[in-house]
Amino acid sequence: MADSNGGAADVGEIDWEPLAAAAHEAMLHAYAPYSRFPVGAAALTEDGRIVSGTNVENASYGLSLCAECTMVGNLQMTGGGRLSAFYCVNSAGAVLMPCGRCRQLLYEFAAPGMVLMTTTGIRAMDDVLPDAFGPQHLEEIS
Numbered sequence: 001m002a003d004s005n006g007g008a009a010d011v012g013e014i015d016w017e018p019l020a021a022a023a024h025e026a027m028l029h030a031y032a033p034y035s036r037f038p039v040g041a042a043a044l045t046e047d048g049r050i051v052s053g054t055n056v057e058n059a060s061y062g063l064s065l066c067a068e069c070t071m072v073g074n075l076q077m078t079g080g081g082r083l084s085a086f087y088c089v090n091s092a093g094a095v096l097m098p099c100g101r102c103r104q105l106l107y108e109f110a111a112p113g114m115v116l117m118t119t120t121g122i123r124a125m126d127d128v129l130p131d132a133f134g135p136q137h138l139e140e141i142s
């Protein structure tokens with residue numbers, strides 16, 4: 001959703017329904033035999049695509065991938081770009097907050113002004129991950 005305000009999505013213009021539907025559909029593909037907590041994540045790219053992902057767990061529990069991880073992989077494999085809006089659900093249809101690791105993962109690909117649907121309403125990326133470490137900090141030491 002590129003526009004005149006520096007590429008930031010206008011929060012009021014985001015149609016959350018297709019994102020919720022894509023997150024729900026992705027959740028149906030979960031591999032979550034250990035937690036039995038299927039999750040689906042979906043995001044709107046700046047250029048208007050919807051990308052999605054689901055959690056893929058592992059017998060070595062700590063290796064499990066959150067839905068956000070596979071979503072970002074799908075983003076990169078389907079044209080890349082940056083994310084304007086994000087939505088994540090469990091099998092009951094409840095909206096989830098991304099875990100701390102996934103907030104960092106999303107930050108890497110966040111468009112300016114990216115927003116997330118959360119348990120506390122629509123929140124800015126910068127709000128759910130303040131003072132984030134990002135690519136810009138890698139340049140400060142060289």
Ligand SMILES: O=c1ccn([C@H]2C[C@H](O)[C@@H](CO)O2)c(=O)[nH]1
Pocket residue numbers: 032035037038039054055056057064065066067068088096097098099102
């Ligand atoms: O935002 C979230 C929160 C949790 N999970 C997954 C990780 C694990 O597989 C299961 C239980 O934590 O839910 C996600 O994929 N995304």
Ligand SMILES: [Zn+2]
Pocket residue numbers: 066067068098099100101102103
């Ligand atoms: Zn996570």
